[in-house]
Amino acid sequence: MKTRPSHQDIPRAQRLAEQAFACVRNLVHREAFSGVVLLLATATALIWANSPYADSYHALWHAPVSFGFGSFGFSQPLHFWINDGLMTLFFLVVGMEIRREIHDGALADLRQASLPIAAACGGVMMPALIYASLNHQGAGLNGWAIPAATDIAFAVGLLALLGKGIPSGVRIFLLTLAVIDDVIAVILIALFYSDGLNYSGFALAGAGALGVLGLQRIGVGLACAYVLPGALMWGGLLLTGAHPTLAGVILGLMTPVICLPTREQPRDAVGRIARELEDDNGTAVASSEAAQSLRELRLAQRELLPPVVRVQLALHPWVTFGLMPLFALANAGVSLGGTDLSSSTSHWVMLGVAIALLVGKPVGVISVSWLMVRLGLCRLPADVSWRGVALIGLLAGIGFTMSIFIANLAFSDSNLLAAAKLGVLLGSLVSAMLGLTWGVLYLRGLRTTQAGGRA
Template identity: 65%
Template sequence: MHNTQLPRAQQLAERALARFEHFLHIEAVSGVVLLIAAIAALVWANSPAAASYEALWHTPITLGVGSLVYAQPLHFWVNDGLMTIFFLVVGMEIRREIHEGALANLRQATLPMVAAIGGVAVPALVYLGFGHAADEQRGWAVPTATDIAFAVGVLALLGKSIPSNVRVFLLALAIIDDIIAVLIIAVFYSGGLDYSGFAVAALGLALVVGLQRIGVGSAYAYVIPGAITWVGVLMTGAHPTLAGVVLGLMTPVTARPMRETPLEAVTRFTQELVGRARNAGQAPGDLLSPLKHLRLAQRELLPPVVRVQSALHPWVAYAIMPVFALANAGVSVGGVDLGAQAPHGVMLAVMLALVVGKPVGIISVSWLMVRLGLCSLPAGVTWSGITLIGLLAGIGFTMSIFIANLAFIDPATLGAAKLGVLSASVIAAVLGLVWGVLRVRKA
């Protein structure tokens, strides 16, 4: 009989790891981490050590092989490199929702779809209504985006008293919002296109399709084709993070074809492994083959879009997005002259568009569509719930700051836009929480 009593240290380690994993899957936590990173960046950029903040993100990072050398500052590798993985996960979320989620049924998806369009159009009009100069008008798309992680995290703080369909509606709206944001980036914030880059990107995508056709299921095999696609999109002049969206949309939603179902294969190889392990004369090396086949069969139990997204989610939520916030939220208040008309106008326009324009656009368009009989509210979703969704959609954070970096060249205007996004996101989060608490108490 084997001794199953584990050492005390190992028991404590396993218990701590289990609690840590549970902690990482609490949706509100990723939003809190993001907020902490943004606050840290603001404090750092306005402290006596502000010079070190600027120096860090302007540190050149060089990649090269032989005579092929490519050097860019750390800020570029965060915004254009790491954020590609963020957009890859966004693409996978869109792919999953279209296949089996809130976007799979056209009737079910219509209301969040038109609400998202309203939530993009009205903030853009509010921003443009300030009558900016030509350079500042390029920021019209900054207040049109919703931060999924932050918005859903704030909603999670309200607990299970909020109907599940409110969360589904918010997720669907935010995902459609992301689709529109990606299209806006592709159409309005890409420079003059160099068509030679399309050939390189097409080569990368052809390699992805080829690997999928021959049944390669390992995600690591797609790293090089993905990198080729990224380089190709960068060469075209479009924003390279769009490569992540394309690759995410191409990720299969079903397991690769096998001669038997993955569950049958897992059962068969498990039985073979157990049989060999119980054989007293069996050499340990003889277990390698069934173990290898068992691992492959276990991998195919989940479709690639679920498997890869689940593997990347913790890295995106707790590493990539906080690093992005740390690199981009550090606005030096002293370096932004809010007394000047242009920066002051940009900041106010972004704040008003997110805090007021977002909920007005979402609520008014939803009401109009329901009133005309073209849509109906989902089960369990009331107008109070739609108002909560509209308020939380004003949290622009990640995507809004990302678009601001593309829209503005002038540091003062960019800083003002970021301050507007940060301020509006905090106000929208507080308004959403207050409205949610009042809603819960009333219920």
């Protein structure tokens, strides 16, 4: 029987390719690199949208993309499929991360879990109050909800840029706060910027949720089996008028955090199959005889990890290095020219949005968190300090895409809309720069403390 070639027998080209792939894998697992990719995509979008080729930028994202089967057809711009379709996968990963933390992490304690929820409420109310106080008269008041939202993709991406030195509790706090922020923003849109929810879609979304529960009940562990009920949930939420990406959060929270029960323990199955793949002399059996055993081995290996971990690991590189940069490229292209700030209303709309994001978000997050802890209603996670809460508050000031989305609903006047978008861009950019600067100082303080502890 032929033996496998040794490392020395492998062709030089193959060894070089393996080394290159190893470097790529190393970069993929560096969280700071994902933040760099996101910033590059953002810069590309801004340069493109303010260049002589700006028309091609807008034409690309408004190009219709259609799906049809028989007499049924559904057509939406490419921008919709990215923001409302593909971003569901991002929210799925976010939901699964929160689910894991609720099970045995920073959110397992009710007093800890309630703190980011309270902080999110403070981060919604304070910016809205600041904006309303600066625009209490005239048409500008209708934009009070614009600075209430947090752009979860950009906030988490910039936190990743700081690297793995950031405590996991800070990341989970920011994730939870941003998700609650977006849920509140969706509720505000439904109550104040639309004709209300279309309740017929809830039946379809409910059917999808029941389908997920049914598949889990009968022990289906194959991820692709959940695509159809997940699509039903997405379509149902779209029909209601709610943001359909919430389907990703719901699915993530429904993902099992423990391995599905099997007749044979996965570890025992792996050992048994490994023995079956060797003959009496300890050499590998023929590939034709091993095919069935190898299939069983792959299934046993799959069941060694809980579904929530398995799916999260599979989606992480695609979401981090594919979806999030694409999202940034499609949404960060805000035109900086052509905004008329000569009128008092547009001037204060721009300032109101920028100041509310830059000041209102961190003040709201920090003050409400401090008050809840001071009253004994909540407590800080073990690895989160008040400096960490300040970092979360600054990053929460990145409103960007959700704020721009609300601005489109709030203002029909093109000049007020342009002023609001400029305010969102300025407030978000300054919040991001302050957040990164504070994050570097925060990390330096953590390293100093750790070094002092070891000494």
